[in-house]
Amino acid sequence: MRRRWTLYDPRLAWLLVAPVLLLLIFFLVLPIAVMAAYTFFTFVTAGVETSALTTANWHEFLTDSYYSGFLLKTLRVGAITAVLCGVLGYFPAYFIWATTFKHKWLLLLLLIVPFWISFTIRTFSWINILGEQGVINVSLMKLGIISEPLPMLYNEGAVILGMLHFLLPYMILNVYVSLESIDRTLIAAARSMGCTSAQAFREVTLPLSLPGLAAGLLLCFVLAAGSYVTPQLLGSGRDALFGNLIYDTIMGELNWPMGATLSIVLFIVLGFFAAAYTRYMGMSQIVKGLGG
């Protein structure tokens, strides 16, 4: 006996989500599961491993300070980038929200345009600014302030600058979205009760915009700590981050079990931060920040 299909039947829902669900299972869940299993495989030689189970990879990771050093550096660079993004991103977000400028949409559009420009191009374009023949060095030399080009590229500062450049729009949009959801009468009320504009900002606007700021910080931190291209293009070998280490371990050394171990470590560490965040803030703010 078959049940008749009702309006908004759960079975129909499953049918509709099936393609995306299958994709997520086979390309996201299953790979991570297999990768987790791979961390216990035995590395024989480049490109060859056996399924004999071992904890050697984990042992190597946990005891060799080379790896933990990489991890700490990556987390430090990610944190610095996120904090700088938060500080620099709050001003534009607040400005766009509070301005009486008629063409506000233009300011918002300009924030979205960078998302359309190839990330690789946006990153290497910094070479035209910071490089030996970049805008800054050439101008300073023309003005006679310096006689030798300043070495501004291929160091940690350049890497952080490059990441700041691609993460700022995320931060600004996140803060802007949460500012936009504030009931403006609250601020008017605070003002009418005798708050100065600075007090009203500190007591009303800032606390109410914190969820957006926190979501932006998390997003910037996770994206910065997981980056590969920016350190590759703007940093020297010493500025490689965890993503580069993973890439080199797998594509260079062909040590798949170790590469899998490092990937799982990064996944767990970043997942820990994301989980801690959602525990306090919920998922909805991230959803909004990603374009929802």
Added chain:
Amino acid sequence: MKARRKQEGRWAWRLTGFVTLCVYIFMFAPIVATVILSFNASMFGGFPMTGFSLQWYGKLMANEQVLTAFRTSLWIAVVTAAVTTAIGVVTAFALVRFEFPGKQALSTLVILPALVPETILGVGLLVLIKAIDQPRTMLLLVLGHILLAVPYVVLITQARMVGIRRVYEEAALSLGASRFSSFREITLPLLIPAVVGGALLAFTISFDNTSASLFWRPAGVETMPTQILSMLKISISPEINALGTVMILVTVGIPLLGGLVLQSLTRLKRRGEPKEEAR
């Protein structure tokens, strides 16, 4: 006293405006420098400008490798945009309209590809196909790109979907329309802005993807970003600046054009319809 406070407020506001200006300059200066340098006559990819020249664009058009990579990226992005939009829109429809067990888990799972670093996604998929002894194929690369674009399409469509009242669809159903035709005739037209926006975003995400493509591309295949990356390893020639400028024109031009077309379409439609009540 009050005047002084007002003064402070004005300074704070000016500071905000100033930082905002700096941030916008920060975001666009490198891009502008790249576009300007692409017209430089000099042999070296840097300042000072020695004259205006289009020679690097000519060189680019004759560079077979670049053209092949461009074509590869283009068709991957088109397929990704089409498929992602189709499956993403129905998923968002189901997530908003239906109640089913596991809905909450699915809505979280679906945004994960946007949050998990690409390096991890890249390695994971490679390890999986190594474990089952499969080669890296174009299909794998395209499906990977679809995975990366799905969260954005679903989120954009969901946001729009929430604003569409279900009574419209139910009215069509009660008047005898089938499920499919009520979706096609009522829901889909109302969703068009999200569909177009999602498709464009999926296109750029795929066209732009670097890290994951480095892992997933079949041996010998270069997409546009990986091609740029390998060119950068050799040297920074003005040709790369020209290439960057072309890419900017493509990836910024297409969404802007799409937006304009959409706007004029809705305007044309409005003209044909009876006037809406005055706001």
